[in-house]
Amino acid sequence: MSAAESAVETIQREMTIFARRARASAGRMHPELSLVSYTLLGHLEERGGCRATDLAAHYALDKSTVSRQVAALERAGLIERRLDPEDHRVQVLHLTEAGQEILAQVTRSRRAAFRERLAGWPEEDLVRFAAYLERYNAGQGDPDPA
Amino acid sequence: MSAAESAVETIQREMTIFARRARASAGRMHPELSLVSYTLLGHLEERGGCRATDLAAHYALDKSTVSRQVAALERAGLIERRLDPEDHRVQVLHLTEAGQEILAQVTRSRRAAFRERLAGWPEEDLVRFAAYLERYNAGQGDPDPA
DNA sequence: TGTTCAAGTTGTACTATACAACTAGAAAGC
DNA sequence: GCTTTCTAGTTGTATAGTACAACTTGAACA
Structure with a gap:
């Protein structure tokens, strides 16, 4: 080989x-926040609000799955729905303040865990590893052969 | 930063x-083979048979989870249980021929998908990326901060 | 205007998982 | 040697995440 x-x-x-x-x-x-919920909240923060359908398309999830996730996040007070005045079928999702706080808190905790895991790596290796991962994930074709 | x-x-x-x-x-x-089943079969092949308890410990799964996975794999004819003559509580799990075939087939298919995903990467980058991943996974502490 | 398209929800089913309670067998203490 | 305790595994129950199909509501188009 x-x-x-x-x-x-x-x-x-x-x-x-x-x-x-x-x-x-x-x-x-x-x-307090599953990997999927975390990802969805992060997407909402990054985009400053979007539709459930966008989340489904972006993460290759069924719309029913997203619908239930969104319902749960709303029940938990982490997001809110705003009816699009232009199109009454559409609900634009936004983080609430509580959602922003939880997201920030989990992000800090995850970042700390990764930082610890990667402690002792020379900066040069960290930068290269990060670049490889980005390149891998950006690859075309099947979303992931895992 | x-x-x-x-x-x-x-x-x-x-x-x-x-x-x-x-x-x-x-x-x-x-x-035909979930990620968990694939991993368990791979472990059995690598070790040449082991106990359900070993699988649970190694993959940080509950013994009940492993028990049901093993039952499903046995129903599918991919593994067989052999009672340990020394200790009648113990069942040593082994791949059947069908199990070996399916495992080999899925391994080939996965390998092809990864090869395609990584096509165009210079050999030097592949080798470095592989080394980084090994180093990351081998890290001590929490099994994974993801 | 009526047909078709799009956004979301709800019903149903399945898989993976954990925890707790249990059975069966082995080992250890007295 | 009998009883207690430990170990391997199964089964009952519950939960999360997911998909597919059927449905509702609203928009767009011909």
Whole structure:
């Protein structure tokens, strides 16, 4: 096997290991916000509000799944729906203040965990690793072969 | 923010994106074997058989979860249980021939997907990316801060 | 105006998971 | 040697996340 084939093999194995562990540990670490909820809130913050359909398309989730997630986040007081005056089918979702706070808190906690995990890495390696991950995720084709 | 902090931020974000996508696409691509089943079969192959309790410990799963996974894999004819003659509480799990075939087939399919995803990467980058992932996953402390 | 399209919700089902209660067998203490 | 305690595994129950299909409501188009 060439060095390139062997490296692809390793990348597959390690990405799989990571994917398998990720959700469970995310749930243990942040019981107040699942990985999906966290992602959706983050998207809302980044975009400054969007529609449920946009979330579904962007994250390749069924609209019914998003609908229930959104309902739960609204029940929890983390987001609010605003009817689009232009089109009454559309609800534009926005973070509430509570939602912004929880999001910031979980982000801090996740960032601290990653920082600790990556402590001792030389800056040069961190930068390169980050670039590789971005390049991997930006790849075209199937969204993820994991 | 320093370059290192910014890189940690990116690593967190990209690992999260990957983790979120991984399971769904794994299910779509390999409906015959979930990510967990694939991992368990792989472990059995690597070890040449082991106990359900070992699987639970190694993958931080509840023993009841493993018990049901194992039952499903046995129903599907992919593994078999052998009672340990030394200790009648213990069942040693082994891949069947069918299990070996399915595992090999899914491994090939996954490897092809990764190879395609990583097509065009220079060998040097593949090798470095692989090394970073191994280093990340081997890190001590919390199993995964995702 | 009526047909078709789009946004969301709800009913239903399935998978993965955990925790708790249980059974069966092994080991240890007295 | 009997009883208590530990270990391996199963089963009952509950929850989260997900998809698909059927439906409702509103918009757009021909």
